[in-house]
Amino acid sequence: MGRVGVLLLNLGGPDKLEDVGPFLYNLFSDPEIIRLPFRWMQKPLAWFIATRREKTSQENYKQIGGGSPLRSITEEQGEALKTQLDAMGKEANIYVGMRYWHPYTEEAIAQLAQDNIDKLVILPLYPQFSISTSGSSFRLLEKLWQENPKLQPLEYTVIASWYKQPGYLQAMAELIIEQLNQFPNPDQAHIFFSAHGVPKSYVVEAGDPYQQEIEECTQLIMQTLNRPNAHTLAYQSRVGPVEWLQPYTEDALKELGEKGVKDLVVVPISFVSEHIETLQEIDIEYREIAEEAGIENFRRAAAPNTHPVFIQALADLVIESLEKPDLKLSQVTQMKKKVKMYPQERWEWGMTTSAEVWNGRIAMLGFIALIIEIITGRGLLHAIGLLQ
Numbered sequence: 001m002g003r004v005g006v007l008l009l010n011l012g013g014p015d016k017l018e019d020v021g022p023f024l025y026n027l028f029s030d031p032e033i034i035r036l037p038f039r040w041m042q043k044p045l046a047w048f049i050a051t052r053r054e055k056t057s058q059e060n061y062k063q064i065g066g067g068s069p070l071r072s073i074t075e076e077q078g079e080a081l082k083t084q085l086d087a088m089g090k091e092a093n094i095y096v097g098m099r100y101w102h103p104y105t106e107e108a109i110a111q112l113a114q115d116n117i118d119k120l121v122i123l124p125l126y127p128q129f130s131i132s133t134s135g136s137s138f139r140l141l142e143k144l145w146q147e148n149p150k151l152q153p154l155e156y157t158v159i160a161s162w163y164k165q166p167g168y169l170q171a172m173a174e175l176i177i178e179q180l181n182q183f184p185n186p187d188q189a190h191i192f193f194s195a196h197g198v199p200k201s202y203v204v205e206a207g208d209p210y211q212q213e214i215e216e217c218t219q220l221i222m223q224t225l226n227r228p229n230a231h232t233l234a235y236q237s238r239v240g241p242v243e244w245l246q247p248y249t250e251d252a253l254k255e256l257g258e259k260g261v262k263d264l265v266v267v268p269i270s271f272v273s274e275h276i277e278t279l280q281e282i283d284i285e286y287r288e289i290a291e292e293a294g295i296e297n298f299r300r301a302a303a304p305n306t307h308p309v310f311i312q313a314l315a316d317l318v319i320e321s322l323e324k325p326d327l328k329l330s331q332v333t334q335m336k337k338k339v340k341m342y343p344q345e346r347w348e349w350g351m352t353t354s355a356e357v358w359n360g361r362i363a364m365l366g367f368i369a370l371i372i373e374i375i376t377g378r379g380l381l382h383a384i385g386l387l388q
């Protein structure tokens with residue numbers, strides 16, 4: 001085999017405060033993040049939500065130094081992975097492709113198309129699959145492949161999810177032990193897994209395997225840890241008015257405080273790098289909630305970042321994937337198409353999901369009409385000529 005390329009996929013984050021608005025617009029423009037019944041609604045709604053959220057989000061980024069560290073950490077992970085692969089006798093070019101900010105996935109693909117790569121390994125830096133994360137990047141790649149004839153002959157394989165990888169589980173266990181050892185009585189500390197949430201409909205209606213993978217991953221980390229500590233799993237970072245996976249992190253923390261838990265280690269489970277949701281949301285917001293609830297000693301396990309056991313795990317994943325039969329983008333996206341990507345497919349009478357969905361669509365149309373009226377000063381009926 002000739003030259004190997006590894007494409008690391010991640011979400012991306014704003015490098016500075018001015019980037020926050022455009023970054024949010026890119027994120028909310030993605031139909032895998034906000035699932036709307038009509039494509040034409042996507043961009044106006046993305047603009048509306050991004051504009052409304054920009055200030056609050058900027059305030060949060062200010063608290064962590066004015067920008068996301070995701071790019072620099074992902075680049076460091078790439079360099080460490082290259083060194084590790086070299087040491088294992090596998091030379092590789094590493095590319096970073098972010099979904100919503102620089103370096104964009106499109107930029108990485110353009111670069112690797114020029115580099116005469118013989119075999120590409122596509123490795124999402126999300127251990128668990130979700131339609132909203134790895135799924136979104138895979139769909140984008142599928143589109144880029146279809147559009148660019150130069151990419152057609154490039155051999156590649158995809159790693160769909162890798163939360164069972166023993167080295168990853170070991171790295172997570174070591175990061176937890178580091179924190180447990182800071183307590184006078186390590187076995188008494190409560191281990192609190194906080195996963196990024198997704199709207200409940202992704203799992204229940206669209207069949208996203210994310211919740212099942214998160215739950216299994218939590219069990220596997222606890223088995224690897226092999227300690228008697230009690231543990232809880234909850235979901236953080238809810239956005240918008242719909243129901244997300246429960247229990248919510250803030251509610252679960254309050255409940256533990258009420259039950260008298262004093263020592264707590266929070267483990268960010270769906271991220272492998274420090275970013276706003278670990279540094280600001282967990283370290284600042286959730287710490288405050290926990291302390292108000294009576295939890296006295298709040299500690300957080302670090303994200304794996306460039307932990308050597310974690311980097312070894314990534315290198316093992318790459319090498320194993322080169323030895324296995326190739327997994328194509330159509331297989332990982334089709335696999336998700338078997339479940340309903342858009343849940344609103346067939347009408348059913350009664351107080352059913354379909355009825356709720358149509359209620360939602362009608363409400364959304366009303367909402368868009370309201371926005372048009374606010375912006376233009378003219379209502380929809382004026383716009384279509386029914387009123388003068």
Ligand SMILES: C=CC1=C(C)c2cc3[nH]c(cc4nc(cc5[nH]c(cc1n2)c(C)c5CCC(=O)O)C(CCC(=O)O)=C4C)c(C)c3C=C
Nearest residue numbers: 011012013014033057068070130132196198239270275276
């Ligand atoms: C496994 C990880 C992630 C899942 C699942 C996920 C789903 C998801 N996220 C939003 C909305 C936002 N996410 C934002 C930032 C952000 N999210 C993840 C990870 C997952 N998201 C990362 C790594 C980041 C980047 C953080 C950084 O350092 O910049 C943001 C912007 C930040 C903010 O304003 O709070 C939003 C908004 C949704 C709606 C969603 C599932 C549908």
Ligand SMILES: [Fe+2]
Nearest residue numbers: 011196237277
């Ligand atoms: Fe997110």
